[in-house]
Amino acid sequence: MPTDSKADGFVVFDHVQKSYDGDTLVVKDLNLNIGKGEFLTMLGPSGSGKTTCLMMLAGFETATHGEILLDGKPINNIAPHKRGIGMVFQNYALFPHMTVAENLAFPLEVRKMGKSVREEKVQRALDMVQMGSFGGRRPAQLSGGQQQRIALARALVFEPELVLMDEPLGALDKQLREHMQFEIKRIADNLGITVVYVTHDQTEALTMSDRVAVFDDGRIQQLAPPDQLYEKPENSFVAQFIGENNTLEGVVESIKDGTALVKLDNGELIDTVPVNVSAAGERTKVSIRPERVEYNKERLQEGAHTLKAEVLEFIYMGDIFRTRLRVAGNEDFVVKTRNAPDQVRLKPGETIEIGWLPEDCRALDA
């Protein structure tokens, strides 16, 4: 599904820049190809430019420089109401003076569809989000989750090929949010629509997307499917932003045969995968995921690299144990282990030996 040749892109950002004040760039040279039927998430902290990108695609902001193409056609000079893109807004933006059915019929009415066609489509869209019997209610009579479903149905009812979602689940509680994540994903897959989804919630991005574009400082830091993004972050920002991450700082001693030998600040030497370090002598941040670290000797895999660690805190979280350790001078080194029957429960103050595979250990920019 991911495409990289420009001709295949359903939505293409071509060297797009955006500045609000003519001085600082909010979006810096954005290049992005989104394939037809793809679920792409723009993920990033607030102020990273992701919402601006979405607004440019919807037509509510104009690009200062560069071109945006939809299905091969440049859309920079097309008014928002002629783009035919569906959108779910952060606050749902349901029309309070109309009933649910009237809200849904609105995009069909402005397209001058007949009454019977309209009613049929509205009912189908309501059924799709399991709100079939709510057509006569007003938005204020619905709960947050129900309003969210109606907003989704309204964005889909006129059958757009591209749907934009601007943090649509931000206002819902955790349980409902998780439920809606699966539901949105299911509906998007069933309809085969292209979705561009903006969020600052990395779990949401990982669970829903085909590909995730991690934004920071107006640039895409990494564009990859969720597993690659999590397991193979390409720079320290992505490693830190996606999931939990342990960082050990050091200097590259040597790079050969796809392995970088890193001398940690306390003098210890470890083997790592060089990601964006190129020469000996460079400072680096080594990243290891908390669940890839093992302290149970019987589970330690062949070829694992071991280090001494002191237990500072052991937290029982039900399904997992979360242990905070002091490793090579870092006091925030976290290890997550599954609560298995034979798992060791550590106590603060213990000195243990931890280990990981060199391929799970990535040397990133400092």
Added chain:
Amino acid sequence: MALPTYATTGQKIWHYSYLTLCGLIFFFLIAPIIVIIPLSFNAEDFFTFTPKMLALDPEGYSLKHYRDFFTNPNWQQALVNSVKIAPVATLLSVSLGTLAAVGLSQSHVPFRRAIMAVLISPMIVPLIISAAGMYFFYSRIGLQGTYFGVVLAHAVLGVPFVIITVTATLVGFDRSLTRAAANMGADPVTTFFRVQMPLILPGVISGGLFAFITSFDEVVVVLFVGSAGQKTLPWQMFTGLREQISPTILAVATLLVVISICLLTVVELLRRRSERLRGMSPT
């Protein structure tokens, strides 16, 4: 508002003098208006209560002044003129004022504050100044003494009310609603009439009512800009007071008070409706 049990003597004194003061203010505001109502039913041609009226004798009361108002051709012509001028002026104020408020609420409009100040100035500038200014200006361009001139002048006086009330309603208006409408394929005009207008309608209507009452009650500008052909009710009342002191004025005043109360009730009901609607909006 009851005093708490721990109130000190000083607080009690303050509390009661406060209530007395409020009562007095209320009395001075209301009494002159209330008093004209029974007086308008006076059987005699006086502006004072007769002994018979005070004795609540039915013979002391009559509807003769109301009869006079509805049969006298001068009053009837004035009524017709007012009814011809006020609604058209209101329509103009509402259309222009609403558009101005919507436009000026958008952040990208340059010199918004300056434009707003100019549009609202008729409310602040002493009426006599506006009236004199309009008189000279309208004379030049041939509008002085015409029906359209009076309508235009009253529309100018009504616009500030519409701008202020509509701007206030727009503060609570969720911009993402217009974006959502555009996104669903509605052009800006459709969006305005289908989405924005219904939600700001209470503001538009209350602005319109104020504009209507302004035009209906206005005497200074119409004296300058109008001619005998545009003699409105307030103008007729004014000349009536100067030339023949007839209690018919009291009957007219009572009718105007009743109309104003009805209109203000409508405003209040609309305000409640809009509050309910805004409480309903999902933001």
